[in-house]
Amino acid sequence: MASFVTSSSILPLSCRLCLSHNQSSRTISVISAKEQQSPVSFGQRRLCRSQGSAAALKQDLFRSNSPWWNGIRGLFSGGGGAGIKQQTLEDIAKNIQDKKYKRVVVMAGAGISTPSGIPDFRSPGSGLYDNLQQYDLPYAEAIFEINFFHQNPNPFFALAKELYPGNYQPNLTHYFVHLLHVKGQLHRMYTQNIDGLERLAGIPPEMLVEAHGTFATATCTVCRRTYKGEDLRPEVMKGIVPKCATCKGIVKPDIVFFGEELPQHFFKYIKDFPLADLLIIMGTSLEVEPFASLAGAVRGSVPRLLINRDLVGPFAWGTQRPNDVVQLGDVVSGVRALADALGWTQELDAQMAAAAEKAARKTQE
Numbered sequence: 001m002a003s004f005v006t007s008s009s010i011l012p013l014s015c016r017l018c019l020s021h022n023q024s025s026r027t028i029s030v031i032s033a034k035e036q037q038s039p040v041s042f043g044q045r046r047l048c049r050s051q052g053s054a055a056a057l058k059q060d061l062f063r064s065n066s067p068w069w070n071g072i073r074g075l076f077s078g079g080g081g082a083g084i085k086q087q088t089l090e091d092i093a094k095n096i097q098d099k100k101y102k103r104v105v106v107m108a109g110a111g112i113s114t115p116s117g118i119p120d121f122r123s124p125g126s127g128l129y130d131n132l133q134q135y136d137l138p139y140a141e142a143i144f145e146i147n148f149f150h151q152n153p154n155p156f157f158a159l160a161k162e163l164y165p166g167n168y169q170p171n172l173t174h175y176f177v178h179l180l181h182v183k184g185q186l187h188r189m190y191t192q193n194i195d196g197l198e199r200l201a202g203i204p205p206e207m208l209v210e211a212h213g214t215f216a217t218a219t220c221t222v223c224r225r226t227y228k229g230e231d232l233r234p235e236v237m238k239g240i241v242p243k244c245a246t247c248k249g250i251v252k253p254d255i256v257f258f259g260e261e262l263p264q265h266f267f268k269y270i271k272d273f274p275l276a277d278l279l280i281i282m283g284t285s286l287e288v289e290p291f292a293s294l295a296g297a298v299r300g301s302v303p304r305l306l307i308n309r310d311l312v313g314p315f316a317w318g319t320q321r322p323n324d325v326v327q328l329g330d331v332v333s334g335v336r337a338l339a340d341a342l343g344w345t346q347e348l349d350a351q352m353a354a355a356a357e358k359a360a361r362k363t364q365e
Contacts, residue, residue, distance in 0.1 A: 046047020064257045087323045091307050092278070093341035096185065100128070101278040103187035107294060109310060112173040112329045113193050132159070146257040150221070153250055157241050160253065164236055165196030165215050165229070169359055173282065173335045174201035175351050180345060181207055188272045192284060192291055194255050202354070205225055211266050211291050213255035218242070222249025229253060273297035283331045286313035307334035 024042055046085055089281060095101050110118075132140045135155040142148040143155050178201045180186040190209045196216060198208055205216075218227040225246050232251060235242040242251040273279075279298045286292040295313045298304065304324040305313050308331065325333040339345050 045111065067206055068242055068331040087303055087325050089305070089325055089338060090341050092303060092325055092336060095303075096278070097342055099185070102185055103275050104278045104280060105187050105272055105276040105298070106177050106180070106189040107191075107279065107281045107284065107291075108173070108177075108189065108198075108293075109282075109284025109286075112171070113195050113197060113283070115171045115173070115332045116168045116196055116197060118168055136160070139259065144257050146259040149252070149257060153241050153252075154319075157236060158239065160236050161214070161239060163195070163215070164233060165200065166233075168195060168197065170197040170201035170355065172332050172348065172352065174198055174203070174337075175348055175355070176335050176339055176344075178202045179348060179351065187276060188268065190269065190272075190291070190294060193287065194253075201211070209265055209268055209272075210255070211262060212288075213239075213263060214255070215253045215255065217254045218251050219254055220244035220247060220249045220251050223247040224293065225251075227251055234364075250351040269294055269297060274299065278302065279354050280307065281313075282335065284312065305338075307338070309333055 032303075034294070043298075060154070076273070098243065125284070132143055132155075135143065135158065136218055137143055137155060143159060149156055156339070174197050177186060177189050181203055186203075186207060186318065188207060188209060189198060189203060190211055192212050194210065194213055194215060196214065198210075199205060201215065201322065215229045217229055219225070219233050220227075223244060223246050226243055232242045242332070243249065244251050254263070273294060276298050279302060281295055281304065284291075292313055295304070295315075300321065303325065304315075304326070305319065305325045306312070307327045310316075311326065314320075327337060336345070336348075339348050
């Protein structure tokens with residue numbers, strides 16, 4: 001088990017958190033087992049309920065090759081489906097090729113890291129939450145709750161030993177986003193993952209918004225002295241809770257726990273998403289707020305491409321836009337299909353081969 005990949009999780013015993021809307025305001029509610037509600041900060045990381053039955057129905061329709069699907073699609077698109085050409089993966093690829101999309105925003109979650117060997121939260125028997133039971137936690141989510149961390153940091157650092165960057169290598173999805181950057185068409189990548197694979201693939205930190213934090217930096221929980229993530233690595237690998245050289249407080253990697261505020265750079269979305277001319281969403285369940293809401297933050301005319309195992313978020317229960325494109329199935333296969341349509345396969349394979357050779361040399365050293 002490695003990188004804390006937080007795109008999908010289920011709250012069995014603890015409070016469920018979700019985003020509630022009304023016409024006059026937008027508030028966050030904590031929904032307990034007794035359905036009692038109380039407000040929390042919009043800037044805090046939290047979970048929301050999935051739209052189960054609607055998602056399942058719409059997913060079946062998306063997978064269907066039935067001739068009446070075009071008519072049914074109108075039910076989910078708020079009308080107007082007839083006579084409006086639904087975009088395809090090939091349409092998206094052609095517009096990228098023709099440089100019509102110059103400000104591509106990418107949203108990514110756990111699903112892009114699982115092909116690197118990192119388990120996600122929900123996979124039965126192998127998901128992160130299942131594996132956390134060995135730490136004898138009061139409930140699985142506690143290991144990523146800030147109040148529990150202050151009481152007992154040992155389970156988190158036991159897990160961090162395996163999570164720490166360097167144990168896993170990027171895969172095709174990370175290198176595809178890097179290639180978008182090389183070609184000058186990536187505006188920003190928003191990731192829920194803290195495994196550092198985006199950086200390892202060569203995506204510059206300024207092109208990344210690591211919405212749930214990073215192991216690249218760390219902060220003392222008492223005096224707030226900052227550290228480089230690599231400074232903590234020797235102690236973490238030895239199973240030692242790192243302590244501040246100044247005050248002896250616990251030094252915590254700058255990972256966003258449940259109950260903590262999101263990093264300030266997350267709010268770049270306020271400028272990034274209105275500027276986007278294409279949104280690519282991949283490998284995420286869109287269940288963790290406020291990250292999940294970003295899928296609806298682009299202008300209505302902007303195409304959204306979902307490369308995912310399942311229909312999620314607005315693709316599952318929201319309004320279907322004529323310029324939305326869905327590529328369901330294995331994420332790596334979906335990204336490779338896009339690369340094939342773009343004619344980028346050779347470049348992508350060469351990039352991955354060079355990275356593998358570099359990693360092999362580093363291992364030998």
